[in-house]
Amino acid sequence: MTVQDVRAFNRFYTGVIGALDYGRHLYAPYTLTESRVLYELAHSRQLDAADLRTRLSLDAGYLSRILNKFEEAGLVERGPSAADPRRRSVTLTTRGRETAGLLDERARETVGALLDSVAPQERPRLGEAMRTIRDLLGDERAPGPREVVLRAPRPGDLGWIVQRNAELYAAEYGWNADYEGLVARIVADFAEDHDPHLERVWIAELDGRAVGCVMCVRDEVPATARLRLLLVEPDARGRGVGDRLVRAVVDFAREAGYRDLVLWTNDVLSSARHLYQRHGFGLVAERPHRSFGKDLMGQDWRLDLHGSGV
Amino acid sequence: MTVQDVRAFNRFYTGVIGALDYGRHLYAPYTLTESRVLYELAHSRQLDAADLRTRLSLDAGYLSRILNKFEEAGLVERGPSAADPRRRSVTLTTRGRETAGLLDERARETVGALLDSVAPQERPRLGEAMRTIRDLLGDERAPGPREVVLRAPRPGDLGWIVQRNAELYAAEYGWNADYEGLVARIVADFAEDHDPHLERVWIAELDGRAVGCVMCVRDEVPATARLRLLLVEPDARGRGVGDRLVRAVVDFAREAGYRDLVLWTNDVLSSARHLYQRHGFGLVAERPHRSFGKDLMGQDWRLDLHGSGV
């Protein structure tokens, strides 16, 4: 990923956008800017001229003239703004709403034609890519709900768990393929046989993208549940995803009638430590071991699901 | 993925591009169009005016004037085109090359600033997304090598195999989570213990993106290798990816000293059938079974690695 790549993309996408309104058919008899103003007006209940100016970064004089033109054509009405008499509030008339709808329709068709050129099974990838770019380049406008939701795994999610665990721990701690094998074994055991009342997997989604997971399974020790494979994507950390996942497991385990909830982790995963402590887990044992190509310090943690504190 | 989403992205990206050359600082003292002309000239040895016109879809008169301006400023030289005397060939002078470099530098800095606003560990995702969009929306200009390469698995790839197998077969044939478990088990066995001289996994990449995989492992039957988990992404089919993968396994198995190569598949996977036949496999048995939530017809295929024909 270099500056070159971004510039190549910019050139390319400028072309795409240019091709879309080839020959100004799209906005006739309005300008691109005029139609952007109409669009903004149609998509928000009511705006002041100043809002339009900042949103579309237009020259004040230019906007004023555009609104004049619209008013003469009977598309908008201007009145004093309630809050500040210097400002002018702009509202679409019925006629204006119709025109905006018309332009909208035309734009939708053109973009639809573009979209038709993409094979249907590819479109999700396109959407995902566009969303990613908006996300990463900081589109505050429509980042969506930004809400973390937990859900049951869907086909492929167990594989995703293996993939992300392996990739992340390889990148962050240099763990080797043994770890990937271990995770694959764990999800294989889970997929092949589990009682949904006693064992479960959660996927955390942020804006429709999987960003975390956790598993709760029966331990060999009776009446004991084991939390496994807790993972939160680096770029989604700090949003309480980990908290939500751990809480889900704790609640589920308590609900399911387990007495204890245990987990095994390694001391290098320091951020997880606080998470576990916050949920009432206590460190019960530490043991050095060599796994995944590294010398590690394994830790056993335990939470008494019905106890009154430690 | 709807037209809405595409339009939202277009609006957003228009803003991004707009923000990049805020106030024309970027191109001063030239216009965007002029600098595009300079860019084209700087990035190809030598062009005729007509080429510039078509590439940048400019008005002939407009371009002529731009070139006049450049010639007066000593940035370009015009001469008759070798092939066609009507045409004029345009070349940058040293001075022109310098100016182009300067503009380029400025653009690079601005884009660099934008890129700095993205966390380093996110940048690969951004690049991937941009490449995807260019790919899907058909950028012939720089689609890259479009070359399929096979490589060894990296951390996370085994998880990817599980994920894509599960997702694809769930989507295409409605197979349930049992299949995901089976695949996870297979890769777990492989990851935990395998002799690299006798067992191997290949990932097929197209333009840096994983689009296929296959595994070769020892069978219980002595001197027999088993091909497993052959997968090609739907959008990468028809590029010979499957062929490359099967060939890799056949060659490897023969090289490793196996006598036979076998595989198990199901008759619903009809496109794979031709692939196997093409590589000399013969169907040796068919047996109905119920797996993955479906009634299926399992097939055993075999290839004599040293035999002379069937």
Place this chain on the structure above:
DNA sequence: TCCGGATGCTTGACTCAGTCAGAGATACTG
């Protein structure tokens, strides 16, 4: 309460990127 500076809108004057039409020169086609 009043003053100075900032903000919001409007209008006049202007710039200059981009378009259109016509003309001269040359190529291609039959």
Place this chain on the structure above:
DNA sequence: CAGTATCTCTGACTGAGTCAAGCATCCGGA
């Protein structure tokens, strides 16, 4: 060789967008 298309250039024009000045109002401080 006639007719038509292509390439380039120039003149004439359009109109999107900018800049500056002016008026009204808001806000923060003395």
